Each structure stands twice: as C-alpha cells, then as structure tokens.
Amino acid sequence: MSALRQAPAVDPAGMAGAAGIRIDAVTHAYRSPGRPPVTALDRISLDIGPTEFHALLGPSGCGKSTLLYLIGGFIPVQDGAITTPKGRVTAPGPERSIVFQNFALFPWKTVRENVLYGLRKSGVGREESEARAREFISLVHLTGFEDAYPSQLSGGMQQRAAIARTLAVDPKILLMDEPFGALDAQTRRVMQEELRAIWQRSPKTVVFVTHDVQEAVFLADRISIMSSRPGRIQHVLDVPLPKERGEDTLESREFIQLSEHIWRLVREQAVAATRGRL
Amino acid sequence: MSGSAQNTAVPVGAEAKPASPRSRLGARRPGAFLDLGVQVGVVLALCVAWEAGARLGAINPFLLPPLTDVLARIGEDAMSGAVFVDLGLTLYRALFGFLIAAVIGIPVGILMSRSRIVRWFFDPLLSIGFPMPKVAFLPIFILWFDIYDTSKVIMVAFSCFFPIAAATYAGTTGLDKWPIWSARSFGAKEVEILWEVNLPMALPQILTGLQVALPVGMITTVVTEMLMGGRGIGGSMIMAGRFADSVGVFAGIVEIVALGFLVVKSLELVRARLLAWHPETRR
Amino acid sequence: MSAAGAGPADAALALPRNTLLFKLFDGVLRYSPLLVLVAVWEGLGLSGFVSRQMLPDLGTILSEFWRMLTGGDLLYNTARSLSRSFSGLALAIVVGLAAGLAMATARPARLLINPVVQIFYPMPKSALIPVVMIWLGLGDASKVLLIFLGCLLPVVVGAYNGARGVNPFLVWSARSLGAGRFEVLREVIVPAAMPEILNGCRTALAFSFILMVSSEFLIASDGVGYMISSLGDGGIYPAMFAVIFFVAAIGFAADRVYSVIMRRQLRWREA
Known part of the structure; x- marks a missing residue:
C-alpha cells in the first residue's frame, strides 16, 4: 500500500480564530499489567474544519472510538496534542458534546428533564431552557413524549432524545460515536437524513464515527479511513456530493461509485489485517 | 408478580448478585497486588493502633483491652479446648438449622412455581414471613421445645427458611423459555427438564438465597445462645459481658469474626465452583 | 397483588377489577391460607x-392484645423500640452512604475502608450485644449503637456497588454537558446508584428490627422485646403471643411502606 496519503499537516496559523479540531501526532496505547501494551492509535494527525462534517470510518477495533473519546477529553491524551479554538483538550467541556451509541440518557429523568439537564448546566435561564427543550424535542419529532422515561421509549426514540439533549446546548463541536448503530435499518435512514438537515441549518464541526460505508458517504464532507492494530489513518477522502442530500442522493451515480471505491479501500484494510493476524 | 416474588429480589442486593461485597471489591484490576498490600497494611495498622492505644492509656483498657491480652485469652481457651467446643457448637447449630431450612425451602420454592395450590398456600406466608423480624418468635420456640438445642436449631431453620424458599421460587419462575424448548425438542421428559435445565438456570438465585440465609442463621444462632445461655460462643460472650469480663467479650468477638469469615467465604467458594459455567464467574 | 397480576379472585368471581369489592375479595382470598393456619392452631x-x-x-390472645393496647402499655413500649430502631438506622444510612460513595469515588477511601468492610461484613452482628453493653451500659445508647453498627455495612456495600456500577457513559455525558465532579456525584452517580442504595437500606431496615428485638430481649428495661421476654418469664403466655404477633406485623408493615416508597422513587425503571 504505497499510494496512501497521510493527512497533510496544515499550518497552525490557519486554525487561529476558526472553530475546528487539530489532531497532532496522537498516539494512544492501552496498558494492562503482565501484557504488552496495545497500540490503539499510532501517530494520528488530522485537521477538521470549523463547519466540516467529518466521518471516521474503519473496522471495529481500529481505535476510532478511542480517537473520539480523546477529542471529547474523556480519556487523557498520552502523546501528541488535540487542539480546539478553546485550546488544548485536557478534560470534557460543554463546547464538545457527544452522542453515544448506547444513548446514555439518564434513565431516572424524563425526555424533557434529560434535555433540560444540559441547558441548565450551560447556564441558560429557566424559561429559555424550557423553550429550547420544547424546540429541540419537536425537532427530533418527540413532541408528546416529553414526560416519558427512557425505558418507555423505543431505541430510535431514545437516540433521538439523546441527540436533542446534545444539540440543544448548541455545541461548537458535535461528537457522535456510532449513534445509529443500535437502530434498525429504516429508522437509521430517517435519522441520517434528519441529522444532515439539522447540520445544514446550523453548521458546526461534526466528528461522526461509523463502520458503515454508505452512512459515512451519505453524511460526511470528508472521510478518514482507518486501519486497525495499530490504528492509523490510511486515507482521507473528500466527498464531492451536493450539500443538500436526500433520498435521491442514494441513487445518484456519484454516491454509488464513491461508496464502491471506499468499500474496496476498507476491504483491502480488512484483508490485510486478517492476513497479518494469521 | 405477586408480593413474595417482589420481596425476594430485594434484600439480596441486585437481582442475581450475592449479598457479598466481594463481587466488585475483590476484583482483579491493574495494581491489584499493590492494593492488596496497602489493605493488609491497613489491617495491621489498626491492630497496632488497638494494641498501642490500650497499652499507652489512650483507650480505657476495660472498654478495649489490649489485642495481645485478647489473643492470650484465646490461646488459653484453645489449650483447654473451650474455644473449639464453643465454635463447634455454634457452627453445628447454625449449619444444622440452615440445612433443614434448605432441605425444606428449596422444594417448597420449586413446588410453588409448578403447582397452583402450593403457590396459593405459601405465597402470602412468604410475603408476610420474609420481612418480619423472626427473632421475636424465639420465646415461642422456647415455650414449645424447651431451652436446649432443639429450639435453637428450629429457630435458626425458621429464620433461614423464608429467604431460601422465596429466592428459589423467584429463581424457578419466569425462566427463559428457549433452553427449555430446546431440551424438549431433544425429547427430554419433564422431570429431566426440571433437573437438567430448570434447576441449573435457577441455581444463581437459589445460591443467592442461601447466601442471604446463612448470615441470618448465624445472627440467630448467636442470639439464641445469648438468650438461653450454656455453651456456644453467644453463651460465653453474654456470660463474659454480665461479669464485666471485657477480655472475654473481645476474645469472643475475634473468634466469631473468624468463624463468620470462614463460613461466608466457604459458601462463596461453593458458589464459584457450582457456577463455573456462569458469566459472573468469569467477570 | 398488583392489579395486573391474576389474583385468586379472578377465578372465583366475575367482578370488574379495580372496584373496591373486587380488591377486598381478592385480598381475603389471597390471605386465606392464614385462615388455614388459624384453623390448625385452634x-x-x-x-x-x-x-x-x-x-x-386466639380469642384470649386478641383480648390480651386489646387490653395492652388500650392500657397504653403496648404503645409506650412500641414507641421506645421504634425510636431506638430508627435512630440507629438513620445514623447508619447517613454514615453508610457517605462511606460507600467515598469508597466508590476515591481510591484512598477505598483502600482504607474496604479491609474493615471485608472483615466485619460476615460477622453475625448480634455478637456485638455484649460489646455495646460493656461500652455504653444498659441504656438507650448501647442499643442505638448496636443497631447503627449492624445496619451500617449493608448500606455501605449497597452504595459502593451501586456507585461503582454506574454506566461510565452517563458520567461522560454529564461531563460533556458541563457538569463538574461534585455535580456528577450528586446528579448522576447517586441517582444511578439509587436502586442498590435503596436495596441496601431495605436490608438494613430488616436488620434494625432483628437487632432491636434481640438486644431488648437481653439488655433493656422497656421496649417490645423486653415486654415479650418479661411476659414469657412471668408465664403470661397469651399476652406474650399477642406482642410477638404484633412485632411481626410491625416489621412486615415497615417493609411494605418502605417498598411503596422505593417503588415510587424508582418509577423510572418500569418500562
């Protein structure tokens, strides 16, 4: 694999002022006693623009979630640096909100209370919080379920509530960790369209982790393809599809060709990885 | 769900977890050896503080006699054999009562899940008997069976019966149907399914019931011994207490701590052994 | 018991559910095995x-019960007993919660407290009766201390296991929404651990009754346990039976009330 291009390092000056994420030579290893450390991420460098929808695509175990958790500040950066306009990432912060695959709604709070939680924390007043909560609950089509507990909702509805909770605080950076992974195919499709539309209306930095090629192509402006063990970024590709995307995007030639191209790249990785393990 | 089934799950901790702190406290984690070392150190430090506090007069030695005095007393009693008589009697009463409760309670629990009439009869009795303080019935058993071992063992069995029967009932009802169906599809008879599928599946909960019952049995044994006097740790301790023999009281405490530890840990080992197939063991 | 479960009254009569008559009938039928026991007794x-x-x-037992109840004797002793029981329990819940949460969130606290928990958890708490007698004599303080010590560990272990078992993604969610460490403890860890905390407290509630009665058998001059043992010593058996059944009923009722409160607290768990 010679034609692989690492993401070029952009000059730091380009970052000044603009929102975005700069990942600079981040290496991460998991250590457990009595065993050699496992390198989850190997010298990852990547710049993500201020209004970019970026997908991290790769097989399970390639470290894409680890990279996302590092950006979120949930696990400490061991080596290298991650910078946002707020400075170096050292801890979680409300400007970088996250949606997890398993929703992570507070089960003892209703949908409305869950959405209000983030708003209260970011210092929004009571009345405005209520208004914003209503707005975002209706945005994800959960009006009428405000007072339901998460355990009373389907998986798709829970995920919509989690997305509303995260979007309501209007983070500069939105991190999504396979948010639609637990949903059925149909719900998934609907959610993808809605997410893209929401992002269209208020553009922000989105880092979206997935192992679904079509999902990545449909949603993202740029895609990083990762390889596993150690996790490296093997390709960074632009997605030259129109900004507005919908049902017909899926049938367009560009979409199909690009998906196939990326699928081949991903498959190469997988084959190489399997061979390496045998 | 009827009353007793709700009650069953409850005092146990979470649904299928033993009431032991060990499940998570003793986990194998990075630095486990260091942690273990520090914790052993904490115990030793407490022992030293106890000894030094009593010797140096920081603590009134009547309220807390020096550890070495207490150990010396245990040594003397061990030489004379008294310790072993006391421990043996207490252990015998606790285990015998516990055993009777298990031999009656487990079948009752199973029958409750399989027969409407048995369920009709025992369900309300369990839901009332489970939470009530059974120790209060001790004078009744003394009245009926006199003050010797019979009433002690029956009292212990009576306290242990409820958690065991309730846990068995909860464990054998509402089982996952797929293993039962697949056993049936292999042509297993209903009796075989009971022994080979239902009971293994209910085993975690039954064991949890036993793990709740055993400490209850020990508590009850000690109380019965204190109340009726005679040999056994409880009797010796209350005697020492009445004669203001604080060294004797603390010798009893050290002995009962050791006995309790031994008994409870043994049951945990049995559980790990019997549930070697269960995910909880591999955690 | 719950309206959804098939109560015995379903088979017996075709009354619409949720009516008072139905519930009454259901209750009577459900607890009819007690009547069998009464019949066997008589x-x-x-x-x-x-x-x-x-x-x-049973008639004599009931009339004795009525006599003690109206005479005020029973109520006085019950109040004495419950005040001991609940002060010890309340103290244990406060201290146990703090210790359990500290253990779950701070390593030094865990290393300090865990060995003590491990050693004393399996000890039959009734063995402490002579100890508190030596420490605090025969008054109220000794029994409150006993109940406190006996109820402490179930609460500690419940709080610890609950707080340790909190889904880390919930903590991360709250952190990314801007919650600080203390807020995470109060707003995420405690509510998420609530089921196990409440279970621990329920075990403690049962222990508080057991230890209250046991200690009053042995070292007290009032309280229901003392009443039982002195009536027994005096050979006044019908009255003794009456008090024993009354104590059992109080223990049962306390657990019932607790479970209603608990279910209300944990409404969010029901699908």
Whole structure:
C-alpha cells in the first residue's frame, strides 16, 4: 500500500480564530499489567474544519472510538496534542458534546428533564431552557413524549432524545460515536437524513464515527479511513456530493461509485489485517 | 408478580448478585497486588493502633483491652479446648438449622412455581414471613421445645427458611423459555427438564438465597445462645459481658469474626465452583 | 397483588377489577391460607393434644392484645423500640452512604475502608450485644449503637456497588454537558446508584428490627422485646403471643411502606 496519503499537516496559523479540531501526532496505547501494551492509535494527525462534517470510518477495533473519546477529553491524551479554538483538550467541556451509541440518557429523568439537564448546566435561564427543550424535542419529532422515561421509549426514540439533549446546548463541536448503530435499518435512514438537515441549518464541526460505508458517504464532507492494530489513518477522502442530500442522493451515480471505491479501500484494510493476524 | 416474588429480589442486593461485597471489591484490576498490600497494611495498622492505644492509656483498657491480652485469652481457651467446643457448637447449630431450612425451602420454592395450590398456600406466608423480624418468635420456640438445642436449631431453620424458599421460587419462575424448548425438542421428559435445565438456570438465585440465609442463621444462632445461655460462643460472650469480663467479650468477638469469615467465604467458594459455567464467574 | 397480576379472585368471581369489592375479595382470598393456619392452631388447641398453655386460643390472645393496647402499655413500649430502631438506622444510612460513595469515588477511601468492610461484613452482628453493653451500659445508647453498627455495612456495600456500577457513559455525558465532579456525584452517580442504595437500606431496615428485638430481649428495661421476654418469664403466655404477633406485623408493615416508597422513587425503571 504505497499510494496512501497521510493527512497533510496544515499550518497552525490557519486554525487561529476558526472553530475546528487539530489532531497532532496522537498516539494512544492501552496498558494492562503482565501484557504488552496495545497500540490503539499510532501517530494520528488530522485537521477538521470549523463547519466540516467529518466521518471516521474503519473496522471495529481500529481505535476510532478511542480517537473520539480523546477529542471529547474523556480519556487523557498520552502523546501528541488535540487542539480546539478553546485550546488544548485536557478534560470534557460543554463546547464538545457527544452522542453515544448506547444513548446514555439518564434513565431516572424524563425526555424533557434529560434535555433540560444540559441547558441548565450551560447556564441558560429557566424559561429559555424550557423553550429550547420544547424546540429541540419537536425537532427530533418527540413532541408528546416529553414526560416519558427512557425505558418507555423505543431505541430510535431514545437516540433521538439523546441527540436533542446534545444539540440543544448548541455545541461548537458535535461528537457522535456510532449513534445509529443500535437502530434498525429504516429508522437509521430517517435519522441520517434528519441529522444532515439539522447540520445544514446550523453548521458546526461534526466528528461522526461509523463502520458503515454508505452512512459515512451519505453524511460526511470528508472521510478518514482507518486501519486497525495499530490504528492509523490510511486515507482521507473528500466527498464531492451536493450539500443538500436526500433520498435521491442514494441513487445518484456519484454516491454509488464513491461508496464502491471506499468499500474496496476498507476491504483491502480488512484483508490485510486478517492476513497479518494469521 | 405477586408480593413474595417482589420481596425476594430485594434484600439480596441486585437481582442475581450475592449479598457479598466481594463481587466488585475483590476484583482483579491493574495494581491489584499493590492494593492488596496497602489493605493488609491497613489491617495491621489498626491492630497496632488497638494494641498501642490500650497499652499507652489512650483507650480505657476495660472498654478495649489490649489485642495481645485478647489473643492470650484465646490461646488459653484453645489449650483447654473451650474455644473449639464453643465454635463447634455454634457452627453445628447454625449449619444444622440452615440445612433443614434448605432441605425444606428449596422444594417448597420449586413446588410453588409448578403447582397452583402450593403457590396459593405459601405465597402470602412468604410475603408476610420474609420481612418480619423472626427473632421475636424465639420465646415461642422456647415455650414449645424447651431451652436446649432443639429450639435453637428450629429457630435458626425458621429464620433461614423464608429467604431460601422465596429466592428459589423467584429463581424457578419466569425462566427463559428457549433452553427449555430446546431440551424438549431433544425429547427430554419433564422431570429431566426440571433437573437438567430448570434447576441449573435457577441455581444463581437459589445460591443467592442461601447466601442471604446463612448470615441470618448465624445472627440467630448467636442470639439464641445469648438468650438461653450454656455453651456456644453467644453463651460465653453474654456470660463474659454480665461479669464485666471485657477480655472475654473481645476474645469472643475475634473468634466469631473468624468463624463468620470462614463460613461466608466457604459458601462463596461453593458458589464459584457450582457456577463455573456462569458469566459472573468469569467477570 | 398488583392489579395486573391474576389474583385468586379472578377465578372465583366475575367482578370488574379495580372496584373496591373486587380488591377486598381478592385480598381475603389471597390471605386465606392464614385462615388455614388459624384453623390448625385452634384445632390443635381444642383437640387436647397440646396444652392450652402452649397454644392459647386466639380469642384470649386478641383480648390480651386489646387490653395492652388500650392500657397504653403496648404503645409506650412500641414507641421506645421504634425510636431506638430508627435512630440507629438513620445514623447508619447517613454514615453508610457517605462511606460507600467515598469508597466508590476515591481510591484512598477505598483502600482504607474496604479491609474493615471485608472483615466485619460476615460477622453475625448480634455478637456485638455484649460489646455495646460493656461500652455504653444498659441504656438507650448501647442499643442505638448496636443497631447503627449492624445496619451500617449493608448500606455501605449497597452504595459502593451501586456507585461503582454506574454506566461510565452517563458520567461522560454529564461531563460533556458541563457538569463538574461534585455535580456528577450528586446528579448522576447517586441517582444511578439509587436502586442498590435503596436495596441496601431495605436490608438494613430488616436488620434494625432483628437487632432491636434481640438486644431488648437481653439488655433493656422497656421496649417490645423486653415486654415479650418479661411476659414469657412471668408465664403470661397469651399476652406474650399477642406482642410477638404484633412485632411481626410491625416489621412486615415497615417493609411494605418502605417498598411503596422505593417503588415510587424508582418509577423510572418500569418500562
């Protein structure tokens, strides 16, 4: 694999002022006693623009979630640096909100209370919080379920509530960790369209982790393809599809060709990885 | 769900977890050896503080006699054999009562899940008997069976019966149907399914019931011994207490701590052994 | 018990559910096995196989109960007992919660407290009766201390296991929404651990009754346990039976009330 291009390092000056994420030579290893450390991420460098929808695509175990958790500040950066306009990432912060695959709604709070939680924390007043909560609950089509507990909702509805909770605080950076992974195919499709539309209306930095090629192509402006063990970024590709995307995007030639191209790249990785393990 | 089934799950901790702190406290984690070392150190430090506090007069030695005095007393009693008589009697009463409760309670629990009439009869009795303080019935058993071992063992069995029967009932009802169906599809008879599928599946909960019952049995044994006097740790301790023999009281405490530890840990080992197939063991 | 479960009344009559009459009938049918026990009791007593001394007839027991209740004797002693029981329990819940949460969130606290928990958890707490007697004598303080010590560990272990078992993604969610460490503890860890905390407290509630009665048998001059043992010593058996059944009923009722509160607290768990 010679034609692989690492993401070029952009000059730091380009970052000044603009929102975005700069990942600079981040290496991460998991250590457990009595065993050699496992390198989850190997010298990852990547710049993500201020209004970019970026997908991290790769097989399970390639470290894409680890990279996302590092950006979120949930696990400490061991080596290298991650910078946002707020400075170096050292801890979680409300400007970088996250949606997890398993929703992570507070089960003892209703949908409305869950959405209000983030708003209260970011210092929004009571009345405005209520208004914003209503707005975002209706945005994800959960009006009428405000007072339901998460355990009373389907998986798709829970995920919509989690997305509303995260979007309501209007983070500069939105991190999504396979948010639609637990949903059925149909719900998934609907959610993808809605997410893209929401992002269209208020553009922000989105880092979206997935192992679904079509999902990545449909949603993202740029895609990083990762390889596993150690996790490296093997390709960074632009997605030259129109900004507005919908049902017909899926049938367009560009979409199909690009998906196939990326699928081949991903498959190469997988084959190489399997061979390496045998 | 009827009353007793709700009650069953409850005092146990979470649904299928033993009431032991060990499940998570003793986990194998990075630095486990260091942690273990520090914790052993904490115990030793407490022992030293106890000894030094009593010797140096920081603590009134009547309220807390020096550890070495207490150990010396245990040594003397061990030489004379008294310790072993006391421990043996207490252990015998606790285990015998516990055993009777298990031999009656487990079948009752199973029958409750399989027969409407048995369920009709025992369900309300369990839901009332489970939470009530059974120790209060001790004078009744003394009245009926006199003050010797019979009433002690029956009292212990009576306290242990409820958690065991309730846990068995909860464990054998509402089982996952797929293993039962697949056993049936292999042509297993209903009796075989009971022994080979239902009971293994209910085993975690039954064991949890036993793990709740055993400490209850020990508590009850000690109380019965204190109340009726005679040999056994409880009797010796209350005697020492009445004669203001604080060294004797603390010798009893050290002995009962050791006995309790031994008994409870043994049951945990049995559980790990019997549930070697269960995910909880591999955690 | 719950309206959804098939109560015995379903089979017996075709009344619409949720009516008072239905519930009454359901309750009577459900607890009818108690009537069987009553019948056996009276039958044995009447048959003459067992002396009436050992098996007083229930009418006498009831009238004794009424006499003690109206005489104020029973209520006074019950109040004494419950005040001991609940002060010890309340103290244990406060201290146990703090210790359990500290253990779950701070390593030094865990290393300090865990060995003590491990050693004393399996100890039969009733063995502490002579100890508190030596420490604090025969007054109220000794029994409150006993109940406190006996109820402490179930609460500690419940809080610890609950707080340790909190889904880390919930903590991360709250952190990314801007919650600080203390807020995470108060707003995420405690509510998420609530089921196990409440279970621990329920075990503690049961222990508080057991230890209250046991200690009053042995070292007290009032309280229901003392009443039982002194009535027994005096050979006034019908009254003794009455107090014993009354204590059992209080223990049962306390657990019932607790479970209603608990279910209300944990409404969010029901699908």
